[in-house]
Amino acid sequence: MRMTELLLPTEREAPADAEAPSHVLGVRAGLVRQLGAGLWTWLPAGFRSHQRAIAIVREEMDAIGGQEMLMPVIHPRELWRRTGRDELDELFKLEDRRGARLVLAMTHEESVTFHMAQLVRSYRDLPKILYHFQVKARDEPRPRAGVLRTREFVMKDAYSFDRDEAGLQESYDKHVVAYDRIFDRAGLEWYRVESDVGMMGGSGAHEYMAPCAAGENEVALAPGYAANVEVARAEPRPVPPGEPLAAPLEVSTPGATTIEQVAGLLGVPAGTLLKAYPVVTDGGDLRLVVVRGDHRVNDVKLRNALREGFRPAHPEEIERRIGPPGFIGPVGAQVPVLLDEAVAAARVGGWVAGANRPDAHLRGVEPGRDFAFEAVDVRSVEAGDLVGGHAIRIEPAIEVGNIFKLGTRYSEPLGATFLDEAGVERPIIMGSYGIGPARIVAASIEQHADERGISWPRALAPWQVHLVGLGKAGTPERAAADELYGALRGAGFEVLYDDRAGGAGEKLTDAELLGCPLRLTVGRRALADGNAEAQARRGQVALEPVPLGDDAPAVVAERLGGLV
RNA sequence: CGGGGCGUGGCGCAGCCUGGUAGCGCACCUGCUUUGGGAGCAGGGGGUCGCCGGUUCGAAUCCGGCCGCCCCGACCA
Structure with a gap:
């Protein structure tokens, strides 16, 4: 394909609304x-x-x-x-x-x-x-x-x-x-x-x-x-257990309605708290989902655990059925509790949870002893959690x-x-x-682009070879480029030939932007040695030049063969 | 659907606050020069300023409504 005939509207600047x-x-x-x-x-x-x-x-x-x-x-x-x-x-x-x-x-x-x-x-x-x-x-x-x-x-x-x-x-x-x-x-x-x-x-x-x-x-x-x-699913990073108590102890936490506030006030890590997330199922049932304070409920996993859809409970529903929003917890709550496995599997007490009373939390809460629950896996995994002993990344x-x-x-x-x-x-x-x-x-x-543009793998490249002809029409280098283009086409290569009248910088920049795997350049410099320069787009690697002449297609095939 | 932003020539933008009939860079066309990393000079073409309505002697500019597009979130068999 000759670039003078191709509809290829390259732009120097990115469109204003594009980010990816x-x-x-x-x-x-x-x-x-x-x-x-x-x-x-x-x-x-x-x-x-x-x-x-x-x-x-x-x-x-x-x-x-x-x-x-x-x-x-x-x-x-x-x-x-x-x-x-x-x-x-x-x-x-x-x-x-x-x-x-x-x-x-x-x-x-x-x-x-x-x-x-x-x-x-x-x-x-x-x-x-x-x-x-x-x-x-x-x-x-x-x-x-x-x-x-x-x-x-x-x-x-x-x-x-x-x-x-x-x-x-x-x-x-x-x-x-x-x-x-x-x-x-x-x-x-x-x-x-x-x-x-x-x-x-x-x-x-x-x-x-x-x-x-x-x-x-x-x-x-x-x-x-x-x-x-x-x-x-993954094994959570452990948190230091809170202080176990013989029975839950109510502590005053005025105005502290978030995990961060409570943790700060009591001087414990967020992972020592129990986060309570009340939901109403599509069937109209209220459920209290409880995860570790530093964990987040995963809506998809929760939906699968419930076997039906759900929505967060409204404040009025929480107030009426459980306790004051911001201070709710599983202890004494008159609704079924779904306890995340990260908490259930720890088998320890000493958790801090809402007391279901205004401005109060409980210390020393122990699942099973202080509240009944069904263990479920409903938290989102986090970077650093373990699978088979290896830390996961996200x-x-x-x-x-x-x-x-x-x-x-x-x-x-x-x-x-x-x-x-x-x-x-x-x-x-x-x-x-x-x-x-x-x-x-x-x-x-996305995976292969660099600062100069696209870098296609051979499997997806629009053309395998991008042939850049430097010099204007009528020059020996252009005649040599024309000839090489004809030879490569005749040999069945997918080749894009930049036969435009523009300057070298423009053509080379466009070639890097479009990102075809192999770039061949025919200019005065290489022509003096009877060659076309060859460069791999991936990594901008200079390759052995391609001697012009009858063997050129075979050499190009060889150069391409070394590329991904 | 909630929040934020933007619509002015092919692309990127200024002008709008403070109203006076549209400008810059790139691209494009013609000629000459130039030709290995986005050239120079000279000349030239191209815009219902998103749409509709209002205010005004006069609207890209002010007011109202609508449409479109982008980003974040919600959503995503």
Whole structure:
């Protein structure tokens, strides 16, 4: 591709509203442009990278027996009503000219299951893995960070159909293999982490997380361990136990309603306190959740422990049922207590807790002796907690893929059943598996960029070779660059040729911004030796020059072969 | 949905407080010179100042309403 013919709008300055590196560089390098909030156009160079990500995904899906197909973006809303998802806020709803109710698909469980319900009759028709690349539309409350979280994006979603749990496990394992290979091949640093199965039900799920500064999830990492903080479990750092007493002793703590205030007033570390968090479940039950004073309640883990949704209790509810807000605690509270395992497992007394009386706390509180409880794991893990003896660290990451055991969540409401050998009708056991190619591209930019711009891995680069022709048209160096371009193209290389009239600085800076793996420069200097200069973009490493002439393509292949 | 910020040429910004018909840098076009790290000179093109309404002789500027976009939080099958 000649740059004089290419639509590649590079910018010297970052757009004013961009912050994430992938957003800034994506726009500056001319890969993407914004159409509206969370609505992005892939320009030619960016689209090439996007297509490369798609090609990798397609190859690996085919390798595990996936069958590619294509389903519509517009669905009848009725289909979504049958699975109970038609009222989701994230679902775009629309009507056609006749007033028929439609939705823009945010995923394709409904449509693929609808078809399989009609097409699968016998266990002989199973298993199947079907997938497609299709636009997903989601009315996101807050699109952000350029292409990282958008309202419309291409997703590869795959669905597995099996006759039983063992089959599902097999399909799931195949996807683990495919996904591991996909993210390896894409050159990403990634982790497969345990994830929350959410309100969708399902029996297991993993997310593929790519660490990057602009990531919106957090993953807890330790040697041999990786989990979304939403579900991560770890051994807490111990805190010095408080002074045990034969019975709780009330102490005056006027006006001290926060952990910090109480700890300061009593001269004890925050970890000696018990933090009480009253919640009301969706079923209307009041519960008192208690965690260590220096810990934080994890809403996702709490929801899973409760097996239903919840909201924080209102002050009036706390006042009426437990005690004065700011001074509540588990001792004497007339509501069920859920005690975090970090406290329960310590098996010590000496805790400080609210006294359920104004301006008072209790010292020497001992779980079990002073209050009954159910032990649950509902705290958020923290950096420094231990897993298998190793301290965990917590990193921001972007979810680039997920795999999910759906079970019969969709097959039952949509009547997707089959007859087994015994002639018994059974629901199909399903799994769903998503990957966002745009996020692979964005994560790659985030992970590899330096102060000069993008630094693509070969697997995702829009072009393998960026050939910079210095000098103006008519000069010997330009003639040599033209010739090299022709030779490389003829040999099948993906090469971007900067044949513009601009100055050297402009061209070299653009090459570093766009970040193709191998840069070849033909100027007067190297031409005197009959060479093109070669530089690896990753690390700005100078390589052995490429002798111009018949052997050039072979030498370029060699230089490329040494790059990631 | 709560909080904060911003809408002026393709990009980045000034002008607004104190009203007088729009400016800077980059980019773009023409010519000449220049050509290894974002060149120089000369000439030139391009803006309903987000939209609607109000105040005023006169609105980018003041007032009201609306729309859009960004950031933080909430939310996120």
